[in-house]
Amino acid sequence: MLHFLCKRDKIEAGEEGGEILKLLFFDMEFANGKIPGSVFSFGYVITDEEFNILEGPTDICINPDCEWNEYVAKNILAYPMESIETSPLFPDRYEVIKDLFASVDVAVGFSVSNDITALRRACTRYELSPILYRWFDMEKLCRRADKHKEAHGLAGYVVAWCGAPPENQHRSDGDALATMHLMRAICADAHIDGEMLMIAYPECSGETTAVQNQLQNKKAAPTSHKDGKKRKRSRHRKKKSVEAKGESK
Numbered sequence: 157m158l159h160f161l162c163k164r165d166k167i168e169a170g171e172e173g174g175e176i177l178k179l180l181f182f183d184m185e186f187a188n189g190k191i192p193g194s195v196f197s198f199g200y201v202i203t204d205e206e207f208n209i210l211e212g213p214t215d216i217c218i219n220p221d222c223e224w225n226e227y228v229a230k231n232i233l234a235y236p237m238e239s240i241e242t243s244p245l246f247p248d249r250y251e252v253i254k255d256l257f258a259s260v261d262v263a264v265g266f267s268v269s270n271d272i273t274a275l276r277r278a279c280t281r282y283e284l285s286p287i288l289y290r291w292f293d294m295e296k297l298c299r300r301a302d303k304h305k306e307a308h309g310l311a312g313y314v315v316a317w318c319g320a321p322p323e324n325q326h327r328s329d330g331d332a333l334a335t336m337h338l339m340r341a342i343c344a345d346a347h348i349d350g351e352m353l354m355i356a357y358p359e360c361s362g363e364t365t366a367v368q369n370q371l372q373n374k375k376a377a378p379t380s381h382k383d384g385k386k387r388k389r390s391r392h393r394k395k396k397s398v399e400a401k402g403e404s405k
Contacts, residue, residue: 177205178260183331187220193278194220199328205350207340215329217243234327257289268293296360317341
Protein backbone atom coordinates (compact mmCIF):
# COMPACT_ATOMS: atom_id res chain seq x y z
CA MET A 157 0.00 0.00 0.00
CA LEU A 158 1.34 3.41 -0.94
CA HIS A 159 1.84 5.62 2.09
CA PHE A 160 0.95 9.28 1.64
CA LEU A 161 2.96 11.42 4.03
CA CYS A 162 0.39 12.79 6.45
CA LYS A 163 0.59 16.12 8.27
CA ARG A 164 1.43 14.51 11.61
CA ASP A 165 4.39 12.64 10.05
CA LYS A 166 5.72 15.88 8.59
CA ILE A 167 5.44 17.78 11.86
CA GLU A 168 7.19 14.98 13.77
CA ALA A 169 9.93 14.95 11.16
CA GLY A 170 10.50 18.62 11.88
CA GLU A 171 9.90 19.84 8.35
CA GLU A 172 9.36 23.55 8.03
CA GLY A 173 5.78 24.24 6.97
CA GLY A 174 5.16 20.49 7.17
CA GLU A 175 1.55 20.95 8.27
CA ILE A 176 0.55 21.55 4.64
CA LEU A 177 0.06 18.66 2.25
CA LYS A 178 0.62 19.97 -1.27
CA LEU A 179 -1.23 18.57 -4.28
CA LEU A 180 -0.28 19.10 -7.93
CA PHE A 181 -3.29 18.79 -10.22
CA PHE A 182 -1.95 18.37 -13.74
CA ASP A 183 -2.91 17.55 -17.32
CA MET A 184 -1.12 17.34 -20.64
CA GLU A 185 -2.13 17.59 -24.29
CA PHE A 186 -0.38 15.77 -27.13
CA ALA A 187 0.15 16.76 -30.76
CA ASN A 188 0.15 13.22 -32.13
CA GLY A 189 -0.72 10.06 -30.22
CA LYS A 190 1.40 7.99 -32.63
CA ILE A 191 4.53 9.94 -31.70
CA PRO A 192 5.68 9.13 -28.14
CA GLY A 193 6.26 12.17 -25.98
CA SER A 194 4.74 14.74 -28.36
CA VAL A 195 3.54 16.95 -25.48
CA PHE A 196 2.50 20.47 -26.48
CA SER A 197 1.14 21.73 -23.15
CA PHE A 198 1.48 20.97 -19.46
CA GLY A 199 -1.19 22.56 -17.28
CA TYR A 200 -1.24 22.59 -13.51
CA VAL A 201 -2.59 24.06 -10.30
CA ILE A 202 -1.11 23.50 -6.83
CA THR A 203 -3.30 23.41 -3.71
CA ASP A 204 -3.23 22.24 -0.13
CA GLU A 205 -5.36 19.30 1.05
CA GLU A 206 -8.29 21.67 1.61
CA PHE A 207 -8.02 22.90 -2.00
CA ASN A 208 -6.78 26.41 -1.28
CA ILE A 209 -4.90 27.40 -4.43
CA LEU A 210 -1.21 27.98 -3.79
CA GLU A 211 -0.06 28.36 -7.42
CA GLY A 212 -1.72 28.53 -10.83
CA PRO A 213 -3.65 27.58 -12.77
CA THR A 214 -0.87 27.82 -15.34
CA ASP A 215 -0.30 26.36 -18.80
CA ILE A 216 3.24 25.64 -19.96
CA CYS A 217 3.36 25.56 -23.76
CA ILE A 218 5.86 23.25 -25.47
CA ASN A 219 6.93 22.84 -29.09
CA PRO A 220 6.14 19.14 -29.81
CA ASP A 221 8.58 19.13 -32.75
CA CYS A 222 6.53 16.69 -34.80
CA GLU A 223 3.82 16.33 -37.39
CA TRP A 224 0.42 17.19 -35.91
CA ASN A 225 -2.54 14.86 -35.85
CA GLU A 226 -5.16 16.55 -38.01
CA TYR A 227 -7.99 16.10 -35.51
CA VAL A 228 -5.89 17.50 -32.64
CA ALA A 229 -4.87 20.54 -34.69
CA LYS A 230 -8.49 21.32 -35.63
CA ASN A 231 -10.39 20.35 -32.46
CA ILE A 232 -8.08 20.11 -29.44
CA LEU A 233 -5.44 22.80 -29.91
CA ALA A 234 -6.57 25.81 -27.86
CA TYR A 235 -3.77 28.14 -28.98
CA PRO A 236 -2.65 29.57 -32.31
CA MET A 237 -0.39 26.99 -33.97
CA GLU A 238 2.36 29.58 -34.34
CA SER A 239 2.49 30.26 -30.59
CA ILE A 240 2.99 26.55 -29.86
CA GLU A 241 5.55 25.91 -32.56
CA THR A 242 7.62 28.91 -31.42
CA SER A 243 7.54 27.71 -27.80
CA PRO A 244 10.60 26.03 -26.24
CA LEU A 245 11.18 22.32 -26.79
CA PHE A 246 10.56 19.85 -23.97
CA PRO A 247 14.21 19.81 -22.76
CA ASP A 248 13.96 23.56 -22.09
CA ARG A 249 10.81 22.99 -20.00
CA TYR A 250 12.11 19.86 -18.28
CA GLU A 251 13.61 21.42 -15.14
CA VAL A 252 10.51 23.56 -14.48
CA ILE A 253 8.20 20.54 -14.78
CA LYS A 254 10.51 18.33 -12.74
CA ASP A 255 10.66 20.95 -9.96
CA LEU A 256 6.87 21.16 -9.87
CA PHE A 257 6.58 17.45 -9.12
CA ALA A 258 9.41 17.66 -6.58
CA SER A 259 7.72 20.54 -4.75
CA VAL A 260 4.52 18.62 -3.89
CA ASP A 261 3.50 15.47 -2.04
CA VAL A 262 1.12 13.97 -4.61
CA ALA A 263 0.32 14.62 -8.29
CA VAL A 264 -3.38 14.25 -9.12
CA GLY A 265 -4.75 13.66 -12.60
CA PHE A 266 -7.69 12.20 -14.47
CA SER A 267 -6.97 9.00 -16.41
CA VAL A 268 -3.47 9.70 -15.24
CA SER A 269 -1.84 6.69 -16.90
CA ASN A 270 -1.94 8.52 -20.25
CA ASP A 271 -0.07 11.50 -18.79
CA ILE A 272 2.41 9.29 -16.91
CA THR A 273 3.24 7.43 -20.13
CA ALA A 274 3.53 10.62 -22.20
CA LEU A 275 5.81 12.29 -19.67
CA ARG A 276 8.02 9.22 -19.44
CA ARG A 277 8.26 8.97 -23.22
CA ALA A 278 9.05 12.67 -23.56
CA CYS A 279 11.99 12.15 -21.20
CA THR A 280 13.10 9.10 -23.17
CA ARG A 281 12.76 10.92 -26.48
CA TYR A 282 15.23 13.59 -25.39
CA GLU A 283 17.41 11.28 -23.26
CA LEU A 284 16.48 12.97 -19.98
CA SER A 285 16.26 11.35 -16.55
CA PRO A 286 12.73 10.16 -15.69
CA ILE A 287 10.65 12.34 -13.38
CA LEU A 288 9.63 10.44 -10.25
CA TYR A 289 6.50 11.24 -8.26
CA ARG A 290 3.52 9.87 -6.38
CA TRP A 291 0.19 10.05 -8.19
CA PHE A 292 -3.54 9.69 -7.60
CA ASP A 293 -6.05 8.96 -10.38
CA MET A 294 -9.44 10.67 -10.11
CA GLU A 295 -10.94 8.58 -12.91
CA LYS A 296 -10.28 5.39 -10.96
CA LEU A 297 -11.83 6.97 -7.88
CA CYS A 298 -14.97 8.09 -9.76
CA ARG A 299 -15.49 4.59 -11.11
CA ARG A 300 -15.40 3.23 -7.56
CA ALA A 301 -17.74 5.85 -6.09
CA ASP A 302 -21.32 4.88 -5.26
CA LYS A 303 -22.78 8.00 -6.89
CA HIS A 304 -23.03 9.13 -10.53
CA LYS A 305 -22.37 5.75 -12.10
CA GLU A 306 -23.86 7.03 -15.34
CA ALA A 307 -21.18 9.71 -15.83
CA HIS A 308 -18.02 9.23 -17.84
CA GLY A 309 -15.04 11.35 -18.84
CA LEU A 310 -13.70 14.36 -16.98
CA ALA A 311 -16.40 16.74 -18.24
CA GLY A 312 -19.15 14.25 -17.43
CA TYR A 313 -17.97 13.67 -13.88
CA VAL A 314 -17.48 17.39 -13.27
CA VAL A 315 -21.04 18.08 -14.41
CA ALA A 316 -22.37 15.25 -12.21
CA TRP A 317 -20.45 16.19 -9.07
CA CYS A 318 -20.10 19.96 -9.45
CA GLY A 319 -23.34 20.80 -11.25
CA ALA A 320 -21.70 22.76 -14.08
CA PRO A 321 -19.44 21.92 -17.03
CA PRO A 322 -15.73 22.72 -16.75
CA GLU A 323 -14.32 25.80 -18.42
CA ASN A 324 -11.47 25.80 -20.94
CA GLN A 325 -11.90 22.15 -21.88
CA HIS A 326 -8.93 20.58 -23.68
CA ARG A 327 -6.65 23.31 -22.38
CA SER A 328 -4.27 21.68 -19.95
CA ASP A 329 -4.64 24.27 -17.22
CA GLY A 330 -8.43 24.14 -17.60
CA ASP A 331 -8.51 20.35 -17.27
CA ALA A 332 -6.13 20.49 -14.30
CA LEU A 333 -8.43 22.98 -12.58
CA ALA A 334 -11.48 20.85 -13.44
CA THR A 335 -9.77 17.84 -11.84
CA MET A 336 -9.24 19.89 -8.69
CA HIS A 337 -12.90 20.98 -8.66
CA LEU A 338 -13.95 17.34 -9.04
CA MET A 339 -11.83 16.16 -6.11
CA ARG A 340 -13.02 19.07 -3.99
CA ALA A 341 -16.68 18.27 -4.72
CA ILE A 342 -16.25 14.59 -3.83
CA CYS A 343 -14.47 15.51 -0.61
CA ALA A 344 -17.18 18.02 0.29
CA ASP A 345 -19.83 15.36 -0.26
CA ALA A 346 -18.01 12.97 2.07
CA HIS A 347 -17.01 15.70 4.58
CA ILE A 348 -13.31 14.89 4.30
CA ASP A 349 -10.19 16.59 2.92
CA GLY A 350 -7.98 15.51 0.06
CA GLU A 351 -5.54 13.62 2.25
CA MET A 352 -8.27 11.53 3.85
CA LEU A 353 -9.74 10.73 0.42
CA MET A 354 -6.42 9.42 -0.90
CA ILE A 355 -5.81 7.34 2.21
CA ALA A 356 -9.31 5.83 1.85
CA TYR A 357 -8.66 4.78 -1.78
CA PRO A 358 -5.07 3.47 -1.98
CA GLU A 359 -5.99 1.39 -5.04
CA CYS A 360 -6.31 4.65 -6.99
CA SER A 361 -2.73 5.66 -6.28
CA GLY A 362 0.78 4.71 -7.21
CA GLU A 363 4.22 6.08 -7.93
CA THR A 364 6.65 6.18 -10.81
CA THR A 365 9.99 4.50 -10.25
CA ALA A 366 13.33 4.47 -12.02
CA VAL A 367 13.07 0.70 -12.48
CA GLN A 368 9.62 1.04 -14.07
CA ASN A 369 10.93 3.65 -16.49
CA GLN A 370 13.90 1.52 -17.47
CA LEU A 371 11.70 -1.48 -18.22
CA GLN A 372 9.28 0.58 -20.29
CA ASN A 373 12.09 2.25 -22.18
CA LYS A 374 13.54 -1.14 -23.20
CA LYS A 375 10.18 -2.13 -24.68
CA ALA A 376 9.86 1.08 -26.69
CA ALA A 377 11.48 1.13 -30.10
CA PRO A 378 13.65 4.17 -30.89
CA THR A 379 11.92 6.90 -32.85
CA SER A 380 13.10 9.90 -34.80
CA HIS A 381 12.27 13.27 -33.24
CA LYS A 382 10.29 14.62 -36.17
CA ASP A 383 8.10 11.91 -37.63
CA GLY A 384 8.02 9.43 -34.76
CA LYS A 385 8.52 6.44 -37.10
CA LYS A 386 10.11 3.35 -35.65
CA ARG A 387 13.57 2.52 -36.85
CA LYS A 388 13.33 -0.90 -38.42
CA ARG A 389 15.89 -3.53 -37.66
CA SER A 390 17.63 -4.91 -40.68
CA ARG A 391 16.67 -8.44 -41.57
CA HIS A 392 19.11 -10.66 -43.43
CA ARG A 393 17.16 -12.96 -45.70
CA LYS A 394 18.53 -15.16 -48.40
CA LYS A 395 17.08 -14.28 -51.76
CA LYS A 396 16.33 -17.02 -54.22
CA SER A 397 17.82 -16.54 -57.63
CA VAL A 398 15.71 -16.50 -60.74
CA GLU A 399 17.29 -19.78 -61.77
CA ALA A 400 16.41 -21.41 -58.44
CA LYS A 401 12.80 -20.28 -58.75
CA GLY A 402 12.64 -21.77 -62.17
CA GLU A 403 14.01 -25.09 -60.97
CA SER A 404 11.44 -25.32 -58.21
CA LYS A 405 8.48 -25.14 -60.61
